[in-house]
Amino acid sequence: MSPPCSFPSVSPASSSSSDPSQITQIQQQQNGHTLAGTLPTVDEIRAAVPKECFEKSLARSLFYLALDLTIIAVLYAVVPFVESKFGLFGLFIWYCVLGMYLSSLFCIGHDCGHGTFSNWEWVNDVFGHVAHAVIMVPYWPWQKSHRQHHQFTSHLDKDKGHPWVLEEHYENGGWLQRNFSKIPLSGLIRWNPIYTIAGLPDGSHFWPFSRLFSNNTERIKCAFSASLCVLSSWAIFVLLSHSPWAFFKYYYVPLMFQGYWMIIITYLQHQDEQIEVYEENSWAFVKGQLQTYDREYGLGIDHALHHITDGHVAHHFFFTRIPHYHLPEATRCIRKVLDKYPGTYKRKSNYDFLFQFLRMNIMLDCLVGRGSGLLKYRSTVRREERREKAE
Template sequence: MNSATPQSRRPAREWIPVLKAYRDPSLSRSIWELATTFVPYVTLWAIAWWSLASEIYWVTVPAVILTGMLMMRMFAIQHDCGHGAIFKSWTANRWLGRCLGVICIAPAAVWAKKHDVHHATHGNLDRREMGDLLTLTVSEYNAKGPLAKAAYRLYRNPYFLLAFGPFYSFFLEYRLPFRLMDRREYWISAMGTNLSIAIVLGTIYYFGGWGPILFIFVPSTLIGAFCGVWVFYIQHQFEGVEWDHQGNWSVHDSALYGSSYYVLPGWLNWFSCNVGIHHVHHLYARIAFYRLPEVLRDHPELAGTNRVTFRDSLKCMKLKLWDEDTRRMVGFAAADAKAAQGVLAPAE
């Protein structure tokens, strides 16, 4: 895991005109990426359904796992649609995002709004809003009472986060996104997606009963959601991430230097649509996922920024709090040590 120091690194804003050259998507490439995702997805669903009905479970299980991995890929494509990166036409991006939102059970407008807020506020200690994992500072944590500390510890527990988080986000929060219900477009997006999902599941039930829903749809969706939550966690919860208060915060520096480059094997890059190249994506979100490797190829400096290997990522699960003194993510032990030394923030 590595990151340049603020004194030695290149200002993130200087990369904007460089990255602009990679903004335009290729229509043929976008269609190819969609075809090589959707066709295998439908095929694997059919194989899983047939093998489930035939009680050939040794075929069903791997088919469901691969279906879940493809759901992660489709969600990543939906994510790019929200940024207007798959097609040059915003209308085409919106409609593709809406269709994928039914498959991924994530209403397109709701998802896009939350994600836009995330892009606009990530790393800002004064604007920890929706679309991000709550991260307290060491002083904030130490100023809380026992119950609040216990609640935060539970929230940041990796088993709770990775087991309950995907289910909550996709099966509960996206069904009724109360925090966005003040605007009609988000209500329509959520309810329209819910209705479409109900029609799809009703059709599946009509032809196959509960089996395909319980043993293909639910587990494959959870697998895709789990993978997505895991990658999202690593993107912004690594040791060298940056947080600042509004006066010192920069949207460009936070995008590039507050996001990781999660180095994954090629097959995982394919399933995740190169989402590991997150620092480049955050700085210039209009770049289609299939062009992100071009950026690293042409600009090795970016390939060396905020690298997080898979082994590094396992250690990231121990990081829970932002230490404003050391400017690093730390675990609860570091916070407890500071509390024992009497280094506390004013009581709330």
């Protein structure tokens, strides 16, 4: 799931997919030189993962849901003390911590959307709505757009949630289009309302007649999920004594911080100087999934966010089969396979995640290379050209 980093988007292509089990060819980057190589198959990667990692436990999933809700409740219980003793600074820290745990709650709904919360679809849908409605995320619409992201990761035209910006679109755009994502505070609104409500780039997740939906069943599901979000926010407004100021201060602002966390997390999962994006004729399932980064945030953040940060490669390969609590073990096993193919497994320590997010939003402005089958960020290509000249 990955919200927009800028306004421009590319036109959708056909919906055909490639066989994920095939051996694909890539141009691997190693020590600054292009090397031809082969990739493992999905079957080879799957064989390395113990069968226990594919087992779903409803009891365990409910425990993590209850844990997140309890922590959120405790944070709300202590906010009067925090605000009275530490003022605006304390409230800011509270927003940051609460935003992270609201993102943790999102990750539980994320498991539901993938079918890894339990073995029963109706159970997944019920608890998915429970987890997502209170944070203003329409469950079924998000499930659809996010599934398309997983099916076509790093595909130029089909990777939903990732508005890959081409050089010609970037240069022809206005000042706001070129620079909006470079503004640090833009992260507070890029998830909600820009991505989920306004629908840039995929279509509104709240409006049944947006371009995200193609039939009446999907539109009815959208109306249902969106209605639950509205009802949840109204219930919170009532609990806050019908006070618009309290609603804004203790509900909407935390959602803005939760959105900032979501933008940072999803951006860093699939953005880096070395990321490659593929056109239809060169894209393949394994190749696309390997344009995913595992990032270690440290300080307990990876655990709090249910390993969606440091176990994202494993999640991308088996997004409908491995629950979040099995991701660490699955990651260790998958890494043993990918280490045989130099340059395929991408992992970074990410203690400076906010700085890296802000830096890359400035540096990684647009993609170049359309028509070649493989696109890279313009800044990366220029750096490689300078290095080649120096050699």
